[in-house]
Amino acid sequence: xxxxxxxxxxxxxxxxxxxxxxxxxxxxxxxxxxxxxxxxxxxxxxxxxxxxxxxxxxxxxxxxxxxxxxxxxxxxxxxxxxxxxxxxxxxxxxxxxxxxxxxxxxxxxxxx
Amino acid sequence: xxxxxxxxxxxxxxxxxxxxxxxxxxxxxxxxxxxxxxxxxxxxxxxxxxxxxxxxxxxxxxxxxxxxxxxxxxxxxxxxxxxxxxxxxxxxxxxxxxxxxxxxxxxxx
Numbered sequence: 001x002x003x004x005x006x007x008x009x010x011x012x013x014x015x016x017x018x019x020x021x022x023x024x025x026x027x028x029x030x031x032x033x034x035x036x037x038x039x040x041x042x043x044x045x046x047x048x049x050x051x052x053x054x055x056x057x058x059x060x061x062x063x064x065x066x067x068x069x070x071x072x073x074x075x076x077x078x079x080x081x082x083x084x085x086x087x088x089x090x091x092x093x094x095x096x097x098x099x100x101x102x103x104x105x106x107x108x109x110x111x112x
Numbered sequence: 113x114x115x116x117x118x119x120x121x122x123x124x125x126x127x128x129x130x131x132x133x134x135x136x137x138x139x140x141x142x143x144x145x146x147x148x149x150x151x152x153x154x155x156x157x158x159x160x161x162x163x164x165x166x167x168x169x170x171x172x173x174x175x176x177x178x179x180x181x182x183x184x185x186x187x188x189x190x191x192x193x194x195x196x197x198x199x200x201x202x203x204x205x206x207x208x209x210x211x212x213x214x215x216x217x218x219x220x221x
């Protein structure tokens with residue numbers, strides 16, 4: 001069976017500090033991978049998606065970046081966090097050519 | 113792009129039925145999903161409609177009309193554990209999902 005992991009579960013960071021969130025998927029190969037952000041009381045906003053190693057598409061201009069160094073690893077980064085970066089970050093995966101996405105447990109980020 | 117609308121909140125009594133509507137405008141349609149999200153948790157899959165009509169799965173049913181850009185999620189025999197946010201999501205031809213803001217359902221005893 002497939003599983004998706006995210007860490008850390010919660011994070012409190014000062015404004016201007018760097019960020020690295022990690023997502024890994026087990027039990028599947030060549031998945032499509034996605035990063036979403038959910039602000040309090042809001043829907044999911046797609047930030048980045050990837051169809052393969054080193055292939056990243058950005059949906060929203062911002063101070064975040066994403067990388068996919070391995071087939072089942074997806075990393076979300078920032079060099080300098082802003083207050084507006086606070087939110088619930090969700091990683092998701094989907095089988096190639098399928099629409100259904102499976103979500104990880106999420107990371108709650110608070111920028112102070 | 114996608115424009116997806118659903119009500120912000122709904123309240124219902126335990127044992128009752130609630131219908132959550134979702135309307136969408138899309139530049140490319142490849143199916144519609146409903147997800148359930150409990151507070152502080154990740155969304156979990158409930159249903160998928162790609163053809164017009166009703167899909168039934170236990171206490172939950174989902175309906176789609178592609179010509180009207182309309183879907184609904186029907187929750188029957190409501191239980192307290194059904195209190196959650198319900199997200200409508202439209203799939204586009206490039207395997208991306210666009211989500212509505214979610215409908216928070218509160219079930220009261």
